[in-house]
Structures are given as structure tokens and as C-alpha cells.
Amino acid sequence: MPYLTEKSSGSISTVVLGATKENGGTRGYTLTIGGQNSLPFQNYEGVDPHRAVIAAEILDIEPVSWPDELKKAWGGVLGDPAAWAKKAVEGGADMVYIKLLSADPDNGGRSANDCAETVRAVLEAVPCPVAVQGCGVDEIDKGVISKVAEAFAGENLLLGLAGQENYATVTAACMVHKHTLISSSPLDINICKQINILISEMNMPMNRVVIDPSIGGLGYGLEYSYSVMERGRIGSLQGDKMLAMPVIGFIGSEAWKAKEAQAHESDFPKWGSEAERGVLWETITATSLLQAGIDILVMRHPDAINIVKAQIEALSQPVTAA
Amino acid sequence: MALTGLQIFKLMPKTNCKDCGHPTCLAFSMALASAKIALDACPHVSAEAKESLGSASAPPVTKVTFGVGDKARETGDETVLFRHDKQFFHPTCLAVTIDDNDPNFNARLETINDLMFERVGEKVSIDAIALIDKSGEKDSFVEHAKIIADKGKFAPIYISNNAEALAEAAAATKAAKPLLYGATADNWEAVAKAAKEADCPLVVTAANINDLGALTEKVGAVTKNLIIGATAAGISQRLADLTQIRRQAIRKKVRPLGYPSIISVVGTEPRVQVAEASIYIAKYGSIVVTDVADKASLLPLCALRQNLFSNPQVPAQVEPGVFAVGEADANSPVYCTTNFSLTYYTVEGEVSSSKIPSWIIATPTDGTSVLTAWAAGKFTADKIAEFIAEIKLEDKVNHKVVVIPGHVAVLKAPLEEKSGWKVLIASNEASGIPAFAKEHFAK
Numbered sequence: 202m203p204y205l206t207e208k209s210s211g212s213i214s215t216v217v218l219g220a221t222k223e224n225g226g227t228r229g230y231t232l233t234i235g236g237q238n239s240l241p242f243q244n245y246e247g248v249d250p251h252r253a254v255i256a257a258e259i260l261d262i263e264p265v266s267w268p269d270e271l272k273k274a275w276g277g278v279l280g281d282p283a284a285w286a287k288k289a290v291e292g293g294a295d296m297v298y299i300k301l302l303s304a305d306p307d308n309g310g311r312s313a314n315d316c317a318e319t320v321r322a323v324l325e326a327v328p329c330p331v332a333v334q335g336c337g338v339d340e341i342d343k344g345v346i347s348k349v350a351e352a353f354a355g356e357n358l359l360l361g362l363a364g365q366e367n368y369a370t371v372t373a374a375c376m377v378h379k380h381t382l383i384s385s386s387p388l389d390i391n392i393c394k395q396i397n398i399l400i401s402e403m404n405m406p407m408n409r410v411v412i413d414p415s416i417g418g419l420g421y422g423l424e425y426s427y428s429v430m431e432r433g434r435i436g437s438l439q440g441d442k443m444l445a446m447p448v449i450g451f452i453g454s455e456a457w458k459a460k461e462a463q464a465h466e467s468d469f470p471k472w473g474s475e476a477e478r479g480v481l482w483e484t485i486t487a488t489s490l491l492q493a494g495i496d497i498l499v500m501r502h503p504d505a506i507n508i509v510k511a512q513i514e515a516l517s518q519p520v521t522a523a
Numbered sequence: 524m525a526l527t528g529l530q531i532f533k534l535m536p537k538t539n540c541k542d543c544g545h546p547t548c549l550a551f552s553m554a555l556a557s558a559k560i561a562l563d564a565c566p567h568v569s570a571e572a573k574e575s576l577g578s579a580s581a582p583p584v585t586k587v588t589f590g591v592g593d594k595a596r597e598t599g600d601e602t603v604l605f606r607h608d609k610q611f612f613h614p615t616c617l618a619v620t621i622d623d624n625d626p627n628f629n630a631r632l633e634t635i636n637d638l639m640f641e642r643v644g645e646k647v648s649i650d651a652i653a654l655i656d657k658s659g660e661k662d663s664f665v666e667h668a669k670i671i672a673d674k675g676k677f678a679p680i681y682i683s684n685n686a687e688a689l690a691e692a693a694a695a696t697k698a699a700k701p702l703l704y705g706a707t708a709d710n711w712e713a714v715a716k717a718a719k720e721a722d723c724p725l726v727v728t729a730a731n732i733n734d735l736g737a738l739t740e741k742v743g744a745v746t747k748n749l750i751i752g753a754t755a756a757g758i759s760q761r762l763a764d765l766t767q768i769r770r771q772a773i774r775k776k777v778r779p780l781g782y783p784s785i786i787s788v789v790g791t792e793p794r795v796q797v798a799e800a801s802i803y804i805a806k807y808g809s810i811v812v813t814d815v816a817d818k819a820s821l822l823p824l825c826a827l828r829q830n831l832f833s834n835p836q837v838p839a840q841v842e843p844g845v846f847a848v849g850e851a852d853a854n855s856p857v858y859c860t861t862n863f864s865l866t867y868y869t870v871e872g873e874v875s876s877s878k879i880p881s882w883i884i885a886t887p888t889d890g891t892s893v894l895t896a897w898a899a900g901k902f903t904a905d906k907i908a909e910f911i912a913e914i915k916l917e918d919k920v921n922h923k924v925v926v927i928p929g930h931v932a933v934l935k936a937p938l939e940e941k942s943g944w945k946v947l948i949a950s951n952e953a954s955g956i957p958a959f960a961k962e963h964f965a966k
Contacts (some may be wrong), residue, residue: 243763420829424833460875471818472642474817477817478823480794481797517755519757
């Protein structure tokens, strides 16, 4: 029974994150993602040239409401984004993803300038490519993202999130100041395409776009994101260019929302130790979506990051077609 | 290769007797061609027709059952490669190993027997106990097989290279219908004979799919009750082999590969085993065998299986009703949403992170989200008012205030009028609930 191989007419675009000195940035290295023309890890029937990468999620406010297990894993760095980023990269993360939550009036309402200073501190602390998003309030994020884009022009940051309401501002900022953007849609493949079309109509080069199709964590909607992502990958391979970008997913924040990731063994003795359960809840949210085609995994727990990284390595080994 | 309805019709009795439940032989032929019905639904079909239709009408992946009674598990019988194409029908069976040399055998068996959980209102558990012949001694293996068949709470799988040990274990416990693992190029004749005599399903193993296909053809002459064991070295090769086995069976109806699959994890460290098992649950492992037996490791795997084997055409729902988040009491606020589980659990998560004990009403909307339900007339002032009365919300709390999602702010006035409750409007998205709660309900 020789292998039955399937050739694709389309492929995922190749996207570079970060810029080194030669290319106008200050990063010690860049990361390249995408470029596949086969289903995930089926490298015998196409090319799967760039591995999925893991971004550690860094918040600019201390995450006091995080589960204890997660806080314990990071030790004392949680109040200090630069120290946190440094520890994450030294611990195995390929890059960092900063959420500027402090811009939200409910979180102190720091100014766009102050937010940019946080980004500067992180950029100085780590050599890796850096992703930055605002606080989630569209009106405020327009100012914050524009400021960050301008202040670090040429760094090729990964900036987000560009949704239906604010895509024009984020896209313009990325185009002018040479960054890559995250096009974000709410678990709906048609809206995803629509936003990408709008972005491409602004003449944004599509090899500087990553898509966030929104995900649900394990046990809570994972199946929807799994199928949206899988359909997107299959559509891309069949030649749909408006879906054919690398995919980013917020694994950590979704996984750790689950009751099963957080609940203490004393309250749910039949669920086993929470220390193990939370890490695995995040791990499996990640490993299952790898099979649907995710390219950037934004994660929280250092142990989960390392387990998933090892899986990506193992899955990427060349296959011998029978 | 698949036949068309008309090709099948030519071989039918053409009596239109309706005994199969279809109005005509042609209708039956069409149903058979699209695999909606099995050939044996026609009691009058000739032996000759059976012969020529049997293979064409068989499902692309056979269905294999092991274990009996409550412990029985059906596996295989899948028809699509991607869940969004239709549905995956038979959830991956999770098997946990135990070996016959384990000095704490009984304690380990008890631990395994306890791998049952309840989450989101559903009972989930592992499915099988895989006994490994570590002693290399036939008597020890058979004796432990008897214990598993008798005291194990899940279906038995016997793993040994020793044909005699497998044969004796199968014969001694055939009432439990164990899965025998397995037949290799070297021992298949003896093992296949034993499996046939004990009427047990059998695993056929080889290191690549060429050898697997060749072997299932040979063994298939003795018994067709088979499961394919892919044993290539390395995760990436195993994933590729599993993908090919399923793809060839479904796309090309390649018979020698049209069986359910069984796969063991190659990793040794427990967390790595769990991660690896999740890959095979997503991609085409019918039975996945791990050594990990702790609850915290198996619960997430069970949850993944619940997710991926759900029907994509049917939205996941929660039971309509009113639910407490935290230590909710008569003074706690009340949020109203729909019974689409994704919506409900998103709201529950945010309400819970507001750290203010509350009630949530899951209004019956046939599992649709807030805006969809509103547009379809399932989340209206009338329906909500009716449901508030039905669940006797006024007996639960000593206030008359209910919070609705910002997206359906238009319901405020009519709902206040119909229900007599004061209505507060929260954020459009659930993510705004903690801030909303802080503003309105913080003491």
C-alpha cells in the first residue's frame, strides 16, 4: 500500500516576524512561519518548511486573578514585563506577546506613551521578535497601537488586534511603520475572509498578515476553533488566498479560563491534582490545535510551553512515505 | 470500489416487497450506495448478489466491538476524514496499561478502575485496560488476564508476543471478549486461529503500512475481526501512517487498511505521553494506549474526545435552568443568557472571575447564541418572562433585578413590562461582565 499523496494548488503565505539590524530593527533573530502546502505535519506530500512557534503571554499589569499554579510557576517576575519576558525566553519561549491591559481605564488607564515605554523595556530585555496588542477597548487601542507602531518603526512587531471595527487604523499603522498585523475574527470563517479582503484592499502586503480566528479552550468550544482552523487550512491549500495566512491562537488565556484548569483538588477530588491538570489543560489545547494548523501559540505556563515545544519538534521529523 | 445505486439495483430481487423498510428496490439500492443502510437489511438478496455487493457496500472502516455489557466498546466505522465533513462517530477508546510483573498489580488495577469522571454534566471514563506480558511467562499472563477480565471495570486488551499465552488467555476469558494484541508476520497463523476460536477481535501489527496491508490480507482469510496496529518508530511517522490508513480506507476504499487502528504512545515521561495521546485522538487513533493512570492526566484527554467527537451539526447545549456561580444566595445578582453551551460557559467564566457570587439563567433557545436566538425569536421578552416564571426565580432571590446582554438591550422595556422585573443592560460581550459587576454589585 504505497502512500496516497495529495498535491495542493495553494499554500500558506510565508511571514517573517521581527527585524534584525540589517533590516531596520533591533532583534537578535527573526522567526519565519507559514509556507506550508500540505496538511499539518504531512511533510511527505508537500513542504512544511517552518515550525509552529510559541509566544509567551506577558501582561503589563500583575495578573492577580491568575490561578495560583500559574503564578507560582513564574515566581516573582509577574509585576515586571521586562523581567517576565526575559525569563520566558530563557525558559524556552520563541517570542513574547505583550498585552497592554493597563491602557484600559478599569486597569488604571495608562497613556499610550507609558504603554510604549513598557514595550521598549521588553524590547531591550529580549532578543526575540515581539507581538503587542492593546487592552481590547477599540477607541483606546487605536491610540495605543498607533503610538507603539510609530515608536518602534522598522522593528516588524506583530501588532493587533485588527477586527471589524478598527482594522483600518491598525493596518495603516502597520503599513506606514513596517510591522506585521493580526487580523482577528470571532470564530467565523466568512468574517475572517471579509476582514482579510478589507485589509488587502488597503494594499497591505498579505505576507505581513497573521490571522486570529479566535479559539475556545479545551472543553469549552475547542471543537469549533479546531474545525474553523482545519477548514481554513484546507481552503487555503485549495487556493483560497484570503484565508492563506499563518494562524495565531490564544491558547493560554482560553485554556486557563476552564474550571477544570483551575479547580482545586480539595473541591474536586475526582479530577486529580490541579498542578498537573492546569498544565495539561493548556498543553492539550495547544497540541490538538497543532493538528488543525496553528502557527503561533500564545501560551502561559512555562511547563506547557516546553512540552508543546518538544511535541512540535517530534512532529516535524521527516516522514518516509511507504 | 464503490458502486452506483443503479449498478446495485441490477443485482436486487426487484420485487419491491418493502421488507427492508424502503418503498422500492431502487430506493434501497440508492440508500445502500450512499452507505445509509447495510446490505443485510434486505432479507431476500441472493447469495450471488451478496458476494458481489458485500465488499462494495461494506463501510470504508469496519466496526469492531470488544468487551461485553457495560464494558463493550465499538470502534471504527468512520466515514469522513474531517469532522466538519459530517461527524466522527466512534470516540477514540482510551486504554491504560498494566503489566503482569507489577508488584502492586492490584493497587494499579484499582487506580485504573477509578478513572471515571463527571464534567459539564456528562459521565466520561477511559475505555480499556491493556495487560502487558512483561513476565514472559504464560501462566502469569493468563492468571493476570483472568483478574482483569473479572475485576477490571473496562474492556480487556491483552498484549503479548507469545501466541500461546494469547491463545490461553483468550480461551480462559472469552466471555469478556478481550482484544488480542497481536498478530505479527511471524506468529499470525497461531494467533489468528486462537482469535477465531475464542471469537475475539485481533490486532495486526507491522512497522509500515505496506507490511500492514499485506498482513491483514493474510490474516483476513482466517478472521476479519481486525484492528490495525501501527508501530513505526517516532511520532511523526506514526501520525503519517495513521493518516494514510484512514485516508486510503475512506478515499479509495482500500480494504486491507479499512480497519480501526490502535496506537501506543512512544514517549515515556507522563506529560509527554498525554500530549502525544492528544495527537492520536485528533488524528485517527481508534484506540490509544498510554501508561499514564492519574486522574489529572486522563481528564483532559477525555475532554478533548468529548469535543472532537461531538456532532458539528448539533450545537452543544446546557440544560435550561438557573445555576449558581459561587456561593450564590438570595441577595446575589441574576444574569440571563441562552443555553448554547459556548455562550453559557463564556458567561459563567466571566461571572465567576467577577468574584461576586451570582445566578445565571440559561434560557431555552435550542442551543443558539444570544444574537442568533434573538433574531430567530427564541430569546424574546415573552420567552424570557415565561422562563423566569417557570423556574420560580422569585423564590430564589429576594430582589427583582435581572441582567441581560448588551446586544439585546432592546428587550429591556418589553421584558420589564412582561415580567415585572427590573432589567439592567450589561456589556455586549461577556468579557465586559467583571467590570459591569464591579460597578453594579460590588459591596
